[in-house]
Amino acid sequence: xxxxxxxxxxxxxxxxxxxxxxxxxxxxxxxxxxxxxxxxxxxxxxxxxxxxxxxxxxxxxxxxxxxxxxxxxxxxxxxxxxxxxxxxxxxxxxx
Numbered sequence: 001x002x003x004x005x006x007x008x009x010x011x012x013x014x015x016x017x018x019x020x021x022x023x024x025x026x027x028x029x030x031x032x033x034x035x036x037x038x039x040x041x042x043x044x045x046x047x048x049x050x051x052x053x054x055x056x057x058x059x060x061x062x063x064x065x066x067x068x069x070x071x072x073x074x075x076x077x078x079x080x081x082x083x084x085x086x087x088x089x090x091x092x093x094x095x
Contacts, residue, residue, distance in 0.1 A: 010086045012078040015049045015061070018070070030068055037064050 013021070022031040023042055031042055037060045038045050048057060054077065061072040065079055072078075073085035080086060 010080075012080045012086065013070075015054055015057070015077060015079070016046065018061075018065075018079040019045050019049060033067070034060070034064050 019034070019042065021027065022034055034045070035041055038057065040048075045057065048054065054061075058072070058074055061079070062074075065072045070079045070081055071085070073080065073088060076085055076087045076092070078085070078087070082089075
């Protein structure tokens, strides 16, 4: 008997991908709002992410992400458009 393999493709963004998206010209209004919440420039936000210093940004992510149609999962450090974090639903642990 042949096993059928299913492929599941989960769509998500890392914090760097998510924030970098708002450097695009067509998203400048959203960028302005993100910078206002963070009280920092987009470059400073990217700098904090690249230094793995996201603790200061978690509240900002949780406030801003829903306004642009995303949710932030603190456990997996991802942005997603699902109702619940796909990794949490699948029971994937982060060690």
